[in-house]
Amino acid sequence: MKKYIAIVGSNSKLSTNRRLLEYMKKRYKDDVEIELVEVAGLPIFKKTVEMTVPQQAKDMAEKITAADGVIIATPEYDHAIPAILSSALAWLSYGIQPLLDKPVLITGASFGNLGASRAQAQLRQILDSPEIKARVMPSSEFLLSNSLKAFNNDGFLIDETQAKWLDSLFVDFDEFIDISAQLNHTHDDDAAKMSSFSWDEGSNSGEVK
Template identity: 50%
Template sequence: MKLIGIVGSNADHSTNRTLLRFIQKHFSDKAEVEVFEIKGLPAFNEPKDKKAPLGIQELADKIEAADGVIISTPEYDHSIPAALKSVLEWLSYSVQPLVDKPVMITGASYGSLGSSRAQGHLRQILNSPELKARIMPSAEFLLGYSLQAFDEEGDLLDQEKVAELEDCFAEFQLFVEMTNLLLKERQKRTTAKPAFSWKEIIASEAEGNE
């Protein structure tokens, strides 16, 4: 399984980056996880041609090629960082690669709540019509007190949190498989369904009235 993990912060030092790198390393035998940085991407400015900048297009291409997406967000003032919101605005306004894409949300914060309110806002944003991601339901990974959560090698110290993350990741793998299977079946039905034509209906009714 090929996944892309998006660091939801442009900070030089982010425990969400550390969390995604731990996920990348810890689950390397189960999935290929690429960690993508949003640092340095331009702020959304609503261009008239709706063309995505190079960095945004690169991210969009990686999302398209991936089986699923993991977004790890901190919490700033009870919501997601402006840099992450800007990236999502670019994606919704231009290439829309998140439509029907399976997404898992994680988050780390310095306080006790582990970005719970930011994750709630992120779910709302990803449900918007132009993003329309398939968000894994009834599961979220919250890492509180994240400055003390990792050792020098970037490994999670709390084995209960490791076990919780393993459960979430296993569920996400299953969610990705089921979602992509569902989408394939929908595509088959759409392809097999004959195109609607008023002319054919009118012609058929005319024949029946003769």
């Protein structure tokens, strides 16, 4: 059985993105093991001379490395991902590379009608950056709009059309992981380049900016 790490991209205790991931954990429990991981509690990203990474981020990195795939659920604030999620991804690329070539499925829930579509587009760009280089499943975003009304009292999606859509994406993600396992010929070279990457390259002062 595959194991996925599901990152809750919000620090809200009432996050509907967390509810979405909890729904997925219950719905697919017979097919895959899903562990939810919180970004809440992480400090805002800041470079240091020692390149110190918080223990919470290190623990997240270990779980991501050991997982077959990653699911990220993001809300949308002002057409962007939350600062806490951006900060978490920065920590996860600061001298460590747990997301390198890791298959990722992007999901998102929002209170409005757009279903976090613009935040998901931004998240895709960040995950594709040279410092992260995750392998995001193409054309696969799950956009859950009007999320406050999307779940019943048992935590299941009310709209059966949305549930079937997510089911199909989930099957595709399983196959995407299998295909991705065959596309890692440059993994070692990429890892070597990333391990020697300097965030302050070109600076002669040695000052941490």
